[in-house]
Amino acid sequence: xxxxxxxxxxxxxxxxxxxxxxxxxxxxxxxxxxxxxxxxxxxxxxxxxxxxxxxxxxxxxxxxxxxxxxxxxxxxxxxxxxxxxxxxxxxxxxxxxxxxxxxxxxxxxxxxxxxxxxxxxxxxxxxxxxxxxxxxxxxxxxxxxxxxxxxxxxxxxxxxxxxxxxxxxxxxxxxxxxxxxxxxxxxxxxxxxxxxxxxxxxxxxxxxxxxxxxxxxxxxxxxxxxxxxxxxxxxxxxxxxxxxxxxxxxxxxxxxxxxxxxxxxxxxxxxxxxxxxxxxxxxxxxxxxxxxxxxxxxxxxx
Amino acid sequence: xxxxxxxxxxxxxxxxxxxxxxxxxxxxxxxxxxxxxxxxxxxxxxxxxxxxxxxxxxxxxxxxxxxxxxxxxxxxxxxxxxxxxxxxxxxxxxxxxxxxxxxxxxxxxxxxxxxxxxxxxxxxxxxxxxxxxxxxxxxxxxxxxxxxxxxxxxxxxxxxxxxxxxxxxxxxxxxxxxxxxxxxxxxxxxxxxxxxxxxxxxxxxxxxxxxxxxxxxxxxxxxxxxxxxxxxxxxxxxxxxxxxxxxxxxxxxxxxxxxxxxxxxxxxxxxxxxxxxxxxxxxxxxxxxxxxxxxxxxxxxx
Numbered sequence: 001x002x003x004x005x006x007x008x009x010x011x012x013x014x015x016x017x018x019x020x021x022x023x024x025x026x027x028x029x030x031x032x033x034x035x036x037x038x039x040x041x042x043x044x045x046x047x048x049x050x051x052x053x054x055x056x057x058x059x060x061x062x063x064x065x066x067x068x069x070x071x072x073x074x075x076x077x078x079x080x081x082x083x084x085x086x087x088x089x090x091x092x093x094x095x096x097x098x099x100x101x102x103x104x105x106x107x108x109x110x111x112x113x114x115x116x117x118x119x120x121x122x123x124x125x126x127x128x129x130x131x132x133x134x135x136x137x138x139x140x141x142x143x144x145x146x147x148x149x150x151x152x153x154x155x156x157x158x159x160x161x162x163x164x165x166x167x168x169x170x171x172x173x174x175x176x177x178x179x180x181x182x183x184x185x186x187x188x189x190x191x192x193x194x195x196x197x198x199x200x201x202x203x204x205x206x207x208x209x210x211x212x213x214x215x216x217x218x219x220x221x222x223x224x225x226x227x228x229x230x231x232x233x234x235x236x237x238x239x240x241x242x243x244x245x246x247x248x249x250x251x252x253x254x255x256x257x258x259x260x261x262x263x264x265x266x267x268x269x270x271x272x273x274x275x276x277x278x279x280x281x282x283x284x285x286x287x288x289x290x291x292x293x294x295x296x297x298x299x300x301x302x
Numbered sequence: 303x304x305x306x307x308x309x310x311x312x313x314x315x316x317x318x319x320x321x322x323x324x325x326x327x328x329x330x331x332x333x334x335x336x337x338x339x340x341x342x343x344x345x346x347x348x349x350x351x352x353x354x355x356x357x358x359x360x361x362x363x364x365x366x367x368x369x370x371x372x373x374x375x376x377x378x379x380x381x382x383x384x385x386x387x388x389x390x391x392x393x394x395x396x397x398x399x400x401x402x403x404x405x406x407x408x409x410x411x412x413x414x415x416x417x418x419x420x421x422x423x424x425x426x427x428x429x430x431x432x433x434x435x436x437x438x439x440x441x442x443x444x445x446x447x448x449x450x451x452x453x454x455x456x457x458x459x460x461x462x463x464x465x466x467x468x469x470x471x472x473x474x475x476x477x478x479x480x481x482x483x484x485x486x487x488x489x490x491x492x493x494x495x496x497x498x499x500x501x502x503x504x505x506x507x508x509x510x511x512x513x514x515x516x517x518x519x520x521x522x523x524x525x526x527x528x529x530x531x532x533x534x535x536x537x538x539x540x541x542x543x544x545x546x547x548x549x550x551x552x553x554x555x556x557x558x559x560x561x562x563x564x565x566x567x568x569x570x571x572x573x574x575x576x577x578x579x580x581x582x583x584x585x586x587x588x589x590x591x592x593x594x595x596x597x598x599x600x601x602x603x604x
Binding site for chain 1 (some may be wrong): 392484490506510517518528561596
């Protein structure tokens, strides 16, 4: 099965204590789309300006991403720039230029509307709802968000939650949304707002999957050298949804595997800037690292 | 096999945002000893004053703790008081009265010296070395520490490391000791200083076990209501070492199980003040929660 992904597409400038790179391919939909492309075909919904580099369009296509739903508008592509502190855990947005993204109000191509799996990557909840409204009974809908929408668009976000199957947040977003310090309480409270499953991403501490009365705790890959954390969460959710679509099952065991596959893709992505590492990633690499996750977290009763 | 445990024995005053309790049984050796007692016999090495309440001595004995190595000195027992902030993650020491603990320089009873498993709970590294020097070729030695010793007794701590089998720290101690932000780097660096295994405890994020070229990532129990975090780390290490002693194996699979059993005991301990919850804990409770840990972290390839 294929997956529809909507979100932002950006040209990023990223500074870390060691490096600085300009006009990198970025945005939640770019990361999630390429991540999902390792598992299945992707129908992308997004907007770029006419300054968007052609090689990036080719990159999408190489990753099984259908661009029928990509609008190329007159004007400049959305630009973001940010800087990471020395420990890579905190980042500061240096500038945001919305440009053509300000007019993003997608009309889905007819052939996209029956896509069974959907990932609504980080954009305004109103836009996530607008896309979802155009879908014909999708089988499984995943949505992400960010601190900005929790603060400024709480109402539409809470309207979205009962309409999706899995809500993905990071640790600080979970605390901000639920006003709970304890992540177990936060996850269960978010479940109470409607989604069948909730994922809380904890960066170097792995992630938690809530649903069906269970909590699944997945480890993080034991990474020593992080080059650029940008897009890790989008790669996680893209890989997660892409895997579900590829096997076309959404039972508990499959969701756990999807969490691991999402973590695998995210762990590769942070090894280089932008989508650099994912350009050379092979199915063999993915299977090998999946196995490392298995060995890392399994124990046999004794 | 039995386990020898040395560490502090204290009367604690603990304040949380909701409760305050005085003269509770505390100290690293008390928590670790009672935790280990769920798995095997314990030889305790410690010091108390002649004000130490008799019911606490009876409590030790009920938990299979041999008191031949407990010195009852003239004077007052070590007292500690601390306060937890509303989120229970940060604590502030309000006062410390060393009292008889200042003169603690144990001479081990003859019958203790061949104990095959040893846990050197949190006391000055010089004292940990002093106890270790009196042991006859123990099979497996575990040691814990705290921020104070990393700061003030780094040299003796680094002397201790090559002489032990497993070094246990929490997240902030690991960063402080190794001056590495990345916990994977921190764990591997600590391994390089001599212990065969290193455990980094991450509280609500579980813990990491390093050694033999592997990293094992254990989840935390999904606890919603934490009443008193005091002694969780000591219960972890006591349960960990006690389990190893009880099965008398120290291979990789056994160490992973020991990490889970240690986490199980610690997760119960924080459910009430002092050793309250452990007083009513049964083998059935332990097995049930072990199973929850298993279900929480397992996934089957699909």
